Amino acid sequence: MPGKAGTKELRYPSNGKTIYHRPLARGRTSELSQASFAYLFSEMVSYAQKRVTGISDLENRLNVQGHPIGVKLLDLLLIREPPRSQARPLTIVALLHFIKGAVFQHLFGRAADGLEKSSDANTPDEYLIIDNEPLVNAYVSVPRDMDKLSCAAFVAGIVEGVCDGAAFPARVTAHTVGGKEEGEMWPGKTVFLVKFQGEVLEREALLGVGKG
Template identity: 45%
Template sequence: MSDLPPRPSMQSSIYSDHRINRAKSILEKNLNKSKGAEVSLSAQTFLFSEMLQYAQKRVNGIQDLERKLNEFGYRVGSRVLELLAWREKVAKREIKVINVLYFIHSTVWKALFGKQADSLEKSTENEDEYMISDNEPVLTRYISVPKELSQLNCNAFVAGIVEAVLDGCQFPARVTAHTVPQGGFPQRTTILIKLDQDVLDREELLK
């Protein structure tokens, strides 16, 4: 009679292998562990290019394409705000326009593009307008726009992100992207933020 230990059943063996080899899904991973992680520029550019081509096949005209990119960006912006609010452990909601714009100019931009935006300005002509400018937009660095679409600004996607963050912070606005070449920066893009009148009225009450 053999003194060897009993052989485990096939069922328990399969169950053990399943427990060992089961990888965590993205929904189970700690959000803080990915803080500071970077996506390669080539991967980011490729993904954006595919998104652009997808949208281009489903629209009519430049304005329609920019609107579609804006919608895509809005979806991303809503999730970015949730993630940053959780990571930054924000204890209070910003109630001043300049503070929430600086949050976008610095924290949001750095989370998305690895750097702060190059400038944050208030319009000298219109009380309700602010501008965030990026001298070298990362997303469109390697995007080649054909001549027939020369008026297209692909950073409408970024404008959508900014609009979603402002909406989520209770500062509704209309946000658009514009190419404004300056100095040695031919692709310099300005994100124009036009705040709702309700925001201006609230700001006036806080003075």
């Protein structure tokens, strides 16, 4: 109920226009303050940090926070595509290119820096999306006793949401690979490891795509 005092409900703007009243197709790029986002994200991490049992639990919570964003973002971005390319991506490669391009462009204002297939023959279901300096980690210094943690797990959750929404169930994790040695060009380099589930590859094989 808008304007009801004393209740713990969402507050609505006084003119009654929420974000849902805005038209979906917005052509111009809308930018937000990076500082406000940094503070918000910092609080999200602190919130996720409460009552966690370990680092993987914390990453999992961040992942869960991002997941619904990804599912919704897929629909929104497809609606905004030109009508002839509004179909959802149907192959793994098309999906990953969509994430690398459209999704990253929408979220961070630039495409991801790289896209690779796992070179290990035992894991043909793994793909890597590479981001040299993730926006969410711009101001985050992970303490030494938690050096396995990457707060980009939130972004991994968004990517996972996009994959799940496009019917490519996957598990996405974020790993910081930079910062090992002094004077590196990208100390915050992060890899998003996309591990698709078995049935996705099975379907891909049946359709005869992705055989190289």
